[in-house]
Amino acid sequence: MRLMAVVVKELIQLRRDPRSLVMIAMIPLIVMLLFGVGYGGGMGKISIAVVNLDKGSLSWTVLDSIMKTPSVYVKAYANSIEEGRELVKEGIVSAAVVIPEGFTEELMRGASTQVLVIVDESITTISSTIRNAMLAVTYKFQQELVRSVQGSSVELIYSSVYGPKVTNLEAFTPLVIGIVLQLVPTSLISIAICKEKERGTFEQLIMSPISRFDIIFGKLLAFFIATIADMLITLMVAVWIFDVSMRGPLIDAMVVSTLFLLGSLGLGMLISVLSRNQLQANQAAIFIFIPALLFSGALMPIDMLSPSARILANLTPMYYFVSAFRDIMIKGFGLWQITWQLFALSVYMMLMMVSAPLVLRLRVD
Amino acid sequence: MVLVITRLMEYAIEISGLTKKFGDFVAVDRLDLRVKVGEIFGFLGPNGAGKTTTIRMMCGLMRQTKGTIKIYGYSIPEERSELIKITGYMAQRFSLYEDLSVYENMEFFGKLYGLNGKNLENRIIELLEFLDLKDVKNRLAGRLSGGMKQRLALGVALIHRPKLLVLDEPTAGVDPPIRRAFWEYLRGLNKEGTTILVTTHYMDEAENCDRIGLMNRGRLIAEGTPRELKKMVFGGDIVEIVLQGYVQEGALNETASLKELTYRDGDTVLRLVLKDASKELPALLRRLDDIGLRVLSAEPINVTLEEVFIELVTGRVEKAAV
Ligand SMILES: Nc1ncnc2c1ncn2[C@@H]1O[C@H](COP(=O)(O)OP(=O)(O)OP(=O)(O)O)[C@@H](O)[C@H]1O
Ligand SMILES: [Mg+2]
Numbered sequence: 001m002r003l004m005a006v007v008v009k010e011l012i013q014l015r016r017d018p019r020s021l022v023m024i025a026m027i028p029l030i031v032m033l034l035f036g037v038g039y040g041g042g043m044g045k046i047s048i049a050v051v052n053l054d055k056g057s058l059s060w061t062v063l064d065s066i067m068k069t070p071s072v073y074v075k076a077y078a079n080s081i082e083e084g085r086e087l088v089k090e091g092i093v094s095a096a097v098v099i100p101e102g103f104t105e106e107l108m109r110g111a112s113t114q115v116l117v118i119v120d121e122s123i124t125t126i127s128s129t130i131r132n133a134m135l136a137v138t139y140k141f142q143q144e145l146v147r148s149v150q151g152s153s154v155e156l157i158y159s160s161v162y163g164p165k166v167t168n169l170e171a172f173t174p175l176v177i178g179i180v181l182q183l184v185p186t187s188l189i190s191i192a193i194c195k196e197k198e199r200g201t202f203e204q205l206i207m208s209p210i211s212r213f214d215i216i217f218g219k220l221l222a223f224f225i226a227t228i229a230d231m232l233i234t235l236m237v238a239v240w241i242f243d244v245s246m247r248g249p250l251i252d253a254m255v256v257s258t259l260f261l262l263g264s265l266g267l268g269m270l271i272s273v274l275s276r277n278q279l280q281a282n283q284a285a286i287f288i289f290i291p292a293l294l295f296s297g298a299l300m301p302i303d304m305l306s307p308s309a310r311i312l313a314n315l316t317p318m319y320y321f322v323s324a325f326r327d328i329m330i331k332g333f334g335l336w337q338i339t340w341q342l343f344a345l346s347v348y349m350m351l352m353m354v355s356a357p358l359v360l361r362l363r364v365d
Numbered sequence: 366m367v368l369v370i371t372r373l374m375e376y377a378i379e380i381s382g383l384t385k386k387f388g389d390f391v392a393v394d395r396l397d398l399r400v401k402v403g404e405i406f407g408f409l410g411p412n413g414a415g416k417t418t419t420i421r422m423m424c425g426l427m428r429q430t431k432g433t434i435k436i437y438g439y440s441i442p443e444e445r446s447e448l449i450k451i452t453g454y455m456a457q458r459f460s461l462y463e464d465l466s467v468y469e470n471m472e473f474f475g476k477l478y479g480l481n482g483k484n485l486e487n488r489i490i491e492l493l494e495f496l497d498l499k500d501v502k503n504r505l506a507g508r509l510s511g512g513m514k515q516r517l518a519l520g521v522a523l524i525h526r527p528k529l530l531v532l533d534e535p536t537a538g539v540d541p542p543i544r545r546a547f548w549e550y551l552r553g554l555n556k557e558g559t560t561i562l563v564t565t566h567y568m569d570e571a572e573n574c575d576r577i578g579l580m581n582r583g584r585l586i587a588e589g590t591p592r593e594l595k596k597m598v599f600g601g602d603i604v605e606i607v608l609q610g611y612v613q614e615g616a617l618n619e620t621a622s623l624k625e626l627t628y629r630d631g632d633t634v635l636r637l638v639l640k641d642a643s644k645e646l647p648a649l650l651r652r653l654d655d656i657g658l659r660v661l662s663a664e665p666i667n668v669t670l671e672e673v674f675i676e677l678v679t680g681r682v683e684k685a686a687v
Contacts, residue, residue, distance in 0.1 A: 005476035009465065016464045200460035204521070207424060207454040208477040209446065365427040 002210055006218025007225075010192075014226055020188055024226055028180045028234040032242070035172050046126055047075035049096040051084040056104020061144075062115070065137045066097065071129055081116070085159075088120050091166035091330055095119045095130045110151040117156060120163035131158070164330050170244050174325035175298035178318050180234045181257060182264045183289055185227045189268035190281040192219045193360070198277055206362040216273075216357045220265050227265070231257050247332035253325060255335060259345040260321040266352025273360045292318040320344040374437060377402045377529055377560040378423065383432035385418050385583075392418045394583035396432070400562055400576075405555050407574030408564040409670075411678055414580040416564045417457050420533050423562075424454055436529065453522030457533040457564075459514050463507030467498055467517055470506055471524060478525040492520045496550065512543035519550065530554065532563040536570065548573055568671040577670070581678050591670055598673045599624075602642035605666045606650075608633040609659040618656070632661060 014020055050066070052059050067074060075093050078084040084096030098116040106113040117134050119127045138154050145152055193215070196202040205215070235253070238244040246253065268285060275281035293299065295313035302313045313319050324341035327333040335342060378400035385393040393415040400406040408416050421427040423434055425445035434441040436448050461470045468489065475485045493499045496516040501509065506517060515535055522530060530551075536544040548570060555561055563574070571577055572591055579587040579594075587594055596602065603624065612633040614626055625636040639645045642665045650660055 002477055002479075005473055009462070009469075009473045012469060013462065013464050199463070200456060200458045201462055202460075203426060203456045203458075204454070204460040204474075205477075206426065207449060207452070208474055209449050209479070210477050363426055363428065364421060 002214040003218045003221070006210075006214055007222045010219050010222035011225065014222065023184060023188060024230055025233075027184050028230050029237065031176055031179050031183075032234060032237045035169065035176050045073040046071060046095070046129055047093045048072050048130070049076040049078050049084050049087045049093040050074050051078045051081060051096055051098040053080075053101040054099045054103035055101075056108075058104040058107055058145075059099045062099060062137065062141055065140060066133075069133050069137060071133050081118075085118050085161060088118050088161045088163055091120070091164040091171070093120075094123075094126050094163070097134070107145065107152045107154070108149060110149055112153040112155060114155045114157050116159060118159045118161055121160045122162050122165040164247070166330055169242050170330065172298065173238050173242075173244050174322045174329060175296055176238070177231070177234050177257065177325060178260070178296060178298075178321050179293070180230055181227075181261045181321070182292055182318060183285075184230055185223060185261060185264040186268035186271070186289070187282060187285045188227065189219065189223045189265050190271040190275070190285040191278045192223070192269065193272040194275045194281050195278055197364075203364050206364075212357045212360045212362060216269055216360060220262075220269060220353075223265055223268075224262065227261060228258070231261060244329075246329050248328035249334055252333075252335045253328045256321065256324045256328065256338075256342070256345065259342070259349050260317065263317055263345065263349040263352045266349065266356060269356040270352060270359065273356050292316055295319055296322045298322050317345065317348040320348075374402055376400065376435075377404070377437055378406075378562065379433075379435040380419075380423070381433055383419065383422060383434060384430045385415070385422060385427070386430045391583050393422070393429075396580075396583070396585050398578055398585060398588075400560065402437075402560055403555070403558060404575045405551065405561045405563065405573065407571045407577040408562060408580065409566075409568075409571055409577055409674065410564075410580030413582075415583040416580055417533055419580070420531055420562070420564070424448065424452065424531060450525070451528045453525070453527035453530045455515075455518045455522045455530075455532045455535050457537070459518060461506050461514075461518060461521060464505060466503050466505055467493070467509070467513075468502045470517065471520055474521045475524045480524070488524060492523060496520050512539050512547075515539055515543075515547060516550075519547070523554070528558075528560060530559055530561045530563075532561065534564050534566065536565060536567065544570065568669055568674060571670050579674065579677055587677055594670070594673050595668050598676045599638050599668065601638045601640040603666050603668055604637050604639055604642050604646060604649075604663060606635045606637065606653070606663045607661040608635065608653070609661055612658060616656070616658075618652070636666075 048066075050063060052063065066072065072095075076087055078087060078096065081098050084098055087093045088096050096118040098118065100113060100116070103113055103115075115134075115138065117130070119130055121127050134156055138156055142154055145154070193202070196205060231254070235246075235250075239246060267288070271281050271284045271288075275284060291312065295302075295305075295309070295316040296318040297313065302310055302319070305313060320341040324338045324345065327338050327341070376399050378398065380396060380398040383393055383396040383398075384391065396415075396419060398419075408419075410416050418427065422429045423436065423441060425442040425448060428442060437451060439447045441448060462473070465473065471489045471492065472485065475481075475488060480488060490499075493502055496519060498513065498516055498520065501513060506514065509517060519532075519535065522532070536547050539547070544567065551561055551563070552573070565571060574591065576588065576590055577594060578585050587597070589597065607629070609632055611628065611631070614623075617623065617635075622637045622639060623635060624638050627634045637649070639649070646663065650663060653660055
């Protein structure tokens, strides 16, 4: 079978190419280690969400003071108490600060009002840091307030929530796996066709009775075999070395990963067919990777982006992968609970699979 | 019931009005060419003449701008898939996988042609033996010497026993003894019935061809057997006559056929062009004798194709056909 002949040939060539081998073996480890060292120790700021229901200006003084607090950073804005509570429950933030409706009005009347803090109590060091930070913020605010308005006061009330006990490293694991599943296969396969053209082997290849499908799917299959190992390595390193726990079914996580990996391979193949040379192909692979990283939703929540950037994010396959993988890993969801992401990833995968064979021409001009 | 019709064909290649433009530049210009079944056809021409471009269009690797191509009756590019089954191709540039071994390269291409198992193995062994590559079968193609690379490329081109071999400068940059051996292979294949179209820059190789086409600036400027071409370019056979002592050009009355007059070791050497040497030479010698010149030797000389080539390409002879 011609397709199998191509698969075998590609695997032999891959085995003899030290550059690709290093990439397959090292990139997952390097990316994991970078994130592991950077985020593993519980260092860094604690993320919180803000729910501002007040229409006046005093709430902004409070928020401003929160933002200036070194130990926390505002990761998300929510529109209701329920939304804020949800963010904490899902482990996306460690706390949500809710400023009630009529906050400014009440204080100006000289009445007292309350700020609600929804705290994830599952990690005590984090919850106490948040309590201390909020105490400091309100104390300072009150000091300034009494000077202008007599009798008014702000009271802090707490509501305890038990989140999924997500460590920082766990929060980043879906992104790390996404990086490995996009960067490695796309860069590896992006030179697959243009290398043949550059070296002249394409001319000999297409003088044989080979079809476009044999060429493209033979190569895809070979690189799939090579990079599926990467996915497993990355998952194993996460679970065993960094102690990340997989709450959902492993098999479901692998289904999602496989879809995304196939999409990445198809994307790399498309780049390869369209590129004139290997350099151009490499640059294109990196160039496409940057927005994928930015719009993944893992570095910045999608809600915080501008409306146009949000549209871009919704067109980024990495976004769907990261969100699907997080749902499985952290929330313990199964495939039937993430049908929307599954659908988006399937469409991406199929588009990428058909586009390269459509564009490839068996000619040398 | 399958009806098998054997097409009895005279021409392996029939090209007419073939034109290729790259933008405004005309690389191949209204080319007409016919190659008979069973022939070794030599395709000559200086760098940039358009040989490779013609070959690529013939193989459907490039679209022609205009003109028709028929290979064993199949129209190109429409019936390219049929062409591929019967054609073995060797590109100008080495185009096999340098990171695969000799055996792996042949195995890969063999599988693409649908060979497998024992059949494929036997065919590879047969070719390795024929091309004397058995000792290096496990060496990576990138580590082979130039001559071995060429033989491997020929081996891959032959894997499916093609009726037509298309070779683009198969012996470029290879030592003369290896080139000679390579031509031995080609002659052997030709004897078994393979039609061969080959381009080369080496004129001594061109002498091996049954017929030659000479291309320059995209056009076919001459075509014929090596003998026909020589005769055509010089207007006949060339004869070299050595006369004793110094003889001035004025002393001769043969200026019409005189091509060149030089002196060697105190004697005079004449080169003359005769329409038909065997008929005219005796009379000529008699005339020289009559005016008192002493002829030391007189023999027809073999012009090389190189000289023919230079005459044609430098434009001293206008478009000619035999
Ligand atoms: N893809 C291309 N685009 C533009 N010009 C081209 C292309 N391919 C060939 N040419 C031009 O067409 C002309 C004929 O080239 P070709 O390679 O056919 O010559 P050739 O007879 O094979 O020469 P050589 O003996 O050097 O191999 C050259 O001037 C070349 O620069
Ligand atoms: Mg050429």
